[in-house]
Amino acid sequence: GQNIDQPTEMTATEGAIVQINCTYQTSGFNGLFWYQQHAGEAPTFLSYNVLDGLEEKGRFSSFLSRSKGYSYLLLKELQMKDSASYLCAPMDSNYQLIWGAGTKLIIKP
Amino acid sequence: GAVVSQHPSWVICKSGTSVKIECRSLDFQATTMFWYRQFPKQSLMLMATSNEGSKATYEQGVEKDKFLINHASLTLSTLTVTSAHPEDSSFYICSARSGAEGQETQYFGPGTRLLVL
Numbered sequence: 001g002q003n004i005d006q007p008t009e010m011t012a013t014e015g016a017i018v019q020i021n022c023t024y025q026t027s028g029f030n031g032l033f034w035y036q037q038h039a040g041e042a043p044t045f046l047s048y049n050v051l052d053g054l055e056e057k058g059r060f061s062s063f064l065s066r067s068k069g070y071s072y073l074l075l076k077e078l079q080m081k082d083s084a085s086y087l088c089a090p091m092d093s094n095y096q097l098i099w100g101a102g103t104k105l106i107i108k109p
Numbered sequence: 110g111a112v113v114s115q116h117p118s119w120v121i122c123k124s125g126t127s128v129k130i131e132c133r134s135l136d137f138q139a140t141t142m143f144w145y146r147q148f149p150k151q152s153l154m155l156m157a158t159s160n161e162g163s164k165a166t167y168e169q170g171v172e173k174d175k176f177l178i179n180h181a182s183l184t185l186s187t188l189t190v191t192s193a194h195p196e197d198s199s200f201y202i203c204s205a206r207s208g209a210e211g212q213e214t215q216y217f218g219p220g221t222r223l224l225v226l
Contacts, residue, residue: 033214042202042220043153087153097215101152 002026004100006088011106012078020073020086020103028093034062034073035087037102043087046073075105083107111137111207115218122193123226130188130221132203138183139205143215144176147200159186193225 003025012018024032031050035043049055049064049071061074073086085102092098112135120128132142142159157178158166165178177189186205190197200222204215 035217040200042217045214045216048214095213096155096158099153099155 002092002098004088004090004098006086006100006103008101009104009106011108012075014078014080014107014109016078017074017076018078018105020075020088020105022071022073022088022100024069024071024088024090024098026090026092026098029066030091030093030095032062032064032071032088032090033097034060034071035089037085037087039084046086078107080107080109111135111205111214111216113203113205113216113218115203115221117221118219119222119224121224121226124194125192128190128193128223130190130201130203130223132186132188132205132218134184134205134207134216137205137207139186139207140183142180142186142203142205144178144186144188145202145204147202147220149200153202156188190223193223195225198223198225 005023033048034046036046037043047062049062052064054063059076064071085104087102089097089099114133116131122128140161144156145153146156147153155168156171159178159180161180161183167173175191180186200220202217202220204217206213208214
């Protein structure tokens with residue numbers, strides 16, 4: 001079957017760094033996406049990895065290891081507005097995104 | 110990034126009425142759009158894949174006669190919730206694929222919150 005595993009909730013301090021891990025199992029693989037979703041809003045695209053390694057985009061970086069079925073999202077210099085759910089979504093062989101429940105990130109001052 | 114709009118953003122209706130939700134890709138053409146439903150504090154649930162010029166592909170457990178999808182153009186897909194009931198109250202979100210083949214990204218509309226009384 002297809003499965004996504006992320007921590008349910010994480011807490012971090014403003015200005016700090018946090019890493020959100022994601023392990024996945026899918027039928028085929030065509031890349032992995034990270035989305036941010038604020039409460040009551042639709043998801044917004046953060047990053048896309050299809051090859052192994054680290055992709056850096058400003059304060060956010062995303063890492064992928066296809067052999068391990070593992071990805072992480074790294075958020076630096078945390079701001080209060082980063083409080084949101086972060087969704088790891090691999091794309092299967094049918095180019096369909098597989099969604100988990102996401103990780104709720106709480107930022108404290 | 111690509112922009113996707115949805116209309117309306119909020120709907121309140123009486124039980125038994127039908128509600129139409131529009132999803133538009135504003136600055137790109139989307140041959141494929143997706144319709145999701147999300148209940149509070151739950152993950153996104155894919156309802157159907159909407160393909161321009163052909164019938165939608167529904168996920169298991171989603172009634173095609175209740176959730177009518179029309180993808181008449183490369184920039185517009187509509188979802189009609191027919192004979193809505195209170196249990197259909199949810200957050201409905203569409204997304205559209207944009208990008209080169211093999212590197213498509215899904216961009217989401219802002220969502221439509223439906224409340225059936």
